[in-house]
Amino acid sequence: MKSEIKEKIEFLRAELHRHNHNYYVLSTSVISDYEYDMLLKELAELETKYPEFDAPDSPTKRVGSDINKEFSQVRHKYPMLSLGNTYNIGELRDFDGRIRRFLGENADYQYVCELKYDGTAISLNYKNGKLAQAVTRGDGEQGDNVTDNARTIRTIPQDISAFSKDFPAEFEIRGEVLMPRKVFDNLNIERTEAGESPMANPRNAASGALKLQNSAQTAKRKLDAFLYFMMSENLPTNSHYDNLQRAKSWGFKTPDHTRRVNTIDEVFEFINYWDTARKDLEYDIDGIVIKVDDLTLQERLGATGKSPRWAISYKFKAEEACTKLLSVDFQVGRTGAITPVANLEPVQLAGTVVKRASLHNADVMRALDVRIGDSVYVEKGGEIIPKITRIEPSLRTAESVEFQYATHCPECGTELVRSDEEANHYCPNPNCPPQIKGKIEHFVGRKAMDINMGEATVKALFDAGYVKTIADLYDLSREQILKLDGFKEKSAQNLLESLGESKLVPFERVLFGIGIRFVGATVAKNLAKAFKTIDNLANADLETLTHIDEIGERIAQSVIDFFKNEENRIIINRLKSAGLQFEIVETESASDKLKGASIVLSGTFAKHSRDELKAIIERNGGKNVSSVSKSTDYFLAGDKVGPSKFAKVNEFGIKIISEDDLLEMVK
Ligand SMILES: [Zn+2]
Known part of the structure; x- marks a missing residue:
C-alpha cells in the first residue's frame, strides 16, 4: 500500500516536472491549466497526508522558475508568493470559512476582488519616486533584473514625483506585464507570414518579450502593465484597496474594475458577472483574485509555505467541447514545415462550429496520445484555430491503435527530416509542389508584390508547367495565360498589367516576397533600410547582420544561407533582369500636412x-x-x-x- 502511494507521488512529480519544462522552457503546453492544477493538487494532498515522502524538489515547493541566465539575479526584498488556485465555488466558501475561524467569528473584514490578468508577474522598486529596479518573479525568492526592458513599457512610470509628493521614500509595487490581445494577434500573423510557428498565448508572448536581450525590441512589442499590490515599511494606509487608489493618484496604472466587497456572496456576484463580461475586455483574464483588504489581518493570517492565506485566485474554466477525431491531415507549408491538423466531427464551441483543430507537431501528438476515433476535448484560447487539450480515455474503443506520425511527405513522398532544435518535421525536397506553390502565393500576396492572382491561378500555372519559380512569372506570355481555364483576352491583359505594375513595388516588399525564412514584413523593412541594396545584403556577414534592429542570429544565419544557395542567386538575377526593385528609393517626406497628428x-x-x-x-x-x-x-x-x-x-x-x-x- 505504502509503496503504491510512493509510486503515485513519484509519477505525479515526474509528470508535473515534464509539464513545467514544456511550459516554461519550450513555451508549449500539452495539457490545460485546469488539468495541470488538478495534478498539482492531487500531489499536494498526498504529500500532506504522507509527509514521509516529502521532497525538497517537489513541484509543489516552487512556483515555476522563469530565470534566464542572461540577466543578473536579484533577491526579492519580500518573497513573491504565488496564490492558491481553485476552480470551485465551494472551495471559495471553504476559504472564507478558514479566514473566519482564524480571525474569530466576530471579525470584521472585507474582500477586494480583482481581475486576474493573464500575463507575467513583475515587481517594481521605487526610490524617491524614481523607478530603481524591475524584477521578474523568478523562483519567488529571486528573479531576473529586467529594469531596462521594463522601462520601455509606457504604463510603467519612470518618475512619479511630477504627480504627487506623498509617496513613501521607498516602496515596491507589483503587477502583471501583459500583451493586449490585438497586439498578440498581429504578432502571430507576422510570425506565420515569416514561416515561424505562432506563439501559444499572450502570456508566453508577454514573458518572452520582457526577456528579450535587446530592450529596443521589447519596446516594439507594445507591452502593458497593471499594478495591483504595494509593499513598503511606510505604506500610506492600512487598506490594500486604499493603497491602490493612492498608487493610482501617483500615476500608476492600477486595474480597472477592482471592487471592495463585504461578503463572500458579493464575491460570487463579481465572479458571475466577469465570467461572461471578460469577453469584451482588451486583455485576456483567466480568473478573479480575492484578497483580504486589511493589511494587519493579512499579516495575522500569514502564509503557508508558498501561498498567502489571505488571498486566493478563482480560475475560469476555458470553454471546451468534446467531439470525435475523424482523421489527421499533414499540411506542407512553403518552408516545407509539416503541420498536423485534426479533422473533427463538427461541434459547437464558443458560438462557432469547429471542424478542425491544431495538433502542432509530433511531440504534442505523442504527449496527448491521440488516436483516430478518439473522443477529444477542444478548447479555444487566444489562437485562431482551436486546439485539442486532452482525450477522453473512457470512450476509447478496444480496436484503437497508436497513431503513427507521417514518415514521408504526403505530397511528394520524400522522407521527412527533423533537426534537434525544431519541433516540426520538414519535407527537404525543394521541388515539393505545395512548397513551390506556397512560395509563389507568398510572393504574389498583398503584402508582397500584390499581383492580381489567386490560389487557383497559381495552381493552374504550376500544373501547366509554366511557373516553377517566382522568376518564371515575369516570362509568362499572353499565349500561355490564354491557354489556362477561364482566361480571356481581358483577364489575361489584367494579369500581365498587374505583373508589370509589380515592378514598381518597393524593395522592402520585394525582399519580403522572395520568402527568406524568418524574414517577415517588419524584418524585411529593417533589412532594406539598413542595407539599401540586395547586393549589400547578400554580401553581409553574420556580425553586420546581427547589429541591425530586430535581427537575431537565427534570422541572420537564414539570410546568409539563402544567398549562399546557387538556385536562389539565379532567381534573384532573373528578377533583377525583369526590372524589379532591388534598391531602396529614398523618398522625401511627401508633406507635413498631417504633422504631429x-x-x-x-x-x-x-x-x-x-x-x-x-x-x-x-x-x-x-x-x-x-x-x-x-x-x-x-x-x-x-x-x-x-x-x-x-x-x-x-x-x-x-x-x-x-x-x-x-x-x-x-x-
Ligand atoms: Zn514534399
Whole structure:
C-alpha cells in the first residue's frame, strides 16, 4: 500500500516536472491549466497526508522558475508568493470559512476582488519616486533584473514625483506585464507570414518579450502593465484597496474594475458577472483574485509555505467541447514545415462550429496520445484555430491503435527530416509542389508584390508547367495565360498589367516576397533600410547582420544561407533582369500636412489597403496609433467599425474622418 502511494507521488512529480519544462522552457503546453492544477493538487494532498515522502524538489515547493541566465539575479526584498488556485465555488466558501475561524467569528473584514490578468508577474522598486529596479518573479525568492526592458513599457512610470509628493521614500509595487490581445494577434500573423510557428498565448508572448536581450525590441512589442499590490515599511494606509487608489493618484496604472466587497456572496456576484463580461475586455483574464483588504489581518493570517492565506485566485474554466477525431491531415507549408491538423466531427464551441483543430507537431501528438476515433476535448484560447487539450480515455474503443506520425511527405513522398532544435518535421525536397506553390502565393500576396492572382491561378500555372519559380512569372506570355481555364483576352491583359505594375513595388516588399525564412514584413523593412541594396545584403556577414534592429542570429544565419544557395542567386538575377526593385528609393517626406497628428485607423477601406493608408499618413508627417485615447486627433473610419469603437471615439470627442477626407487632407 505504502509503496503504491510512493509510486503515485513519484509519477505525479515526474509528470508535473515534464509539464513545467514544456511550459516554461519550450513555451508549449500539452495539457490545460485546469488539468495541470488538478495534478498539482492531487500531489499536494498526498504529500500532506504522507509527509514521509516529502521532497525538497517537489513541484509543489516552487512556483515555476522563469530565470534566464542572461540577466543578473536579484533577491526579492519580500518573497513573491504565488496564490492558491481553485476552480470551485465551494472551495471559495471553504476559504472564507478558514479566514473566519482564524480571525474569530466576530471579525470584521472585507474582500477586494480583482481581475486576474493573464500575463507575467513583475515587481517594481521605487526610490524617491524614481523607478530603481524591475524584477521578474523568478523562483519567488529571486528573479531576473529586467529594469531596462521594463522601462520601455509606457504604463510603467519612470518618475512619479511630477504627480504627487506623498509617496513613501521607498516602496515596491507589483503587477502583471501583459500583451493586449490585438497586439498578440498581429504578432502571430507576422510570425506565420515569416514561416515561424505562432506563439501559444499572450502570456508566453508577454514573458518572452520582457526577456528579450535587446530592450529596443521589447519596446516594439507594445507591452502593458497593471499594478495591483504595494509593499513598503511606510505604506500610506492600512487598506490594500486604499493603497491602490493612492498608487493610482501617483500615476500608476492600477486595474480597472477592482471592487471592495463585504461578503463572500458579493464575491460570487463579481465572479458571475466577469465570467461572461471578460469577453469584451482588451486583455485576456483567466480568473478573479480575492484578497483580504486589511493589511494587519493579512499579516495575522500569514502564509503557508508558498501561498498567502489571505488571498486566493478563482480560475475560469476555458470553454471546451468534446467531439470525435475523424482523421489527421499533414499540411506542407512553403518552408516545407509539416503541420498536423485534426479533422473533427463538427461541434459547437464558443458560438462557432469547429471542424478542425491544431495538433502542432509530433511531440504534442505523442504527449496527448491521440488516436483516430478518439473522443477529444477542444478548447479555444487566444489562437485562431482551436486546439485539442486532452482525450477522453473512457470512450476509447478496444480496436484503437497508436497513431503513427507521417514518415514521408504526403505530397511528394520524400522522407521527412527533423533537426534537434525544431519541433516540426520538414519535407527537404525543394521541388515539393505545395512548397513551390506556397512560395509563389507568398510572393504574389498583398503584402508582397500584390499581383492580381489567386490560389487557383497559381495552381493552374504550376500544373501547366509554366511557373516553377517566382522568376518564371515575369516570362509568362499572353499565349500561355490564354491557354489556362477561364482566361480571356481581358483577364489575361489584367494579369500581365498587374505583373508589370509589380515592378514598381518597393524593395522592402520585394525582399519580403522572395520568402527568406524568418524574414517577415517588419524584418524585411529593417533589412532594406539598413542595407539599401540586395547586393549589400547578400554580401553581409553574420556580425553586420546581427547589429541591425530586430535581427537575431537565427534570422541572420537564414539570410546568409539563402544567398549562399546557387538556385536562389539565379532567381534573384532573373528578377533583377525583369526590372524589379532591388534598391531602396529614398523618398522625401511627401508633406507635413498631417504633422504631429495622431490617427487611429479602423475598419476596411475601398481605395487603399490599411497598410497603404498608414504609409500615406506617415509620409505626410502623421502618426499611426493603435488605440483610441484622449490624445488621438483623428479617427479614420472605414466600413465595419463596431459600435463600441464609435462610442469610445465620441466619448473622447475625437474627429471622425473618412478615407476620402484623408486623401483630401494630404492633397
Ligand atoms: Zn514534399
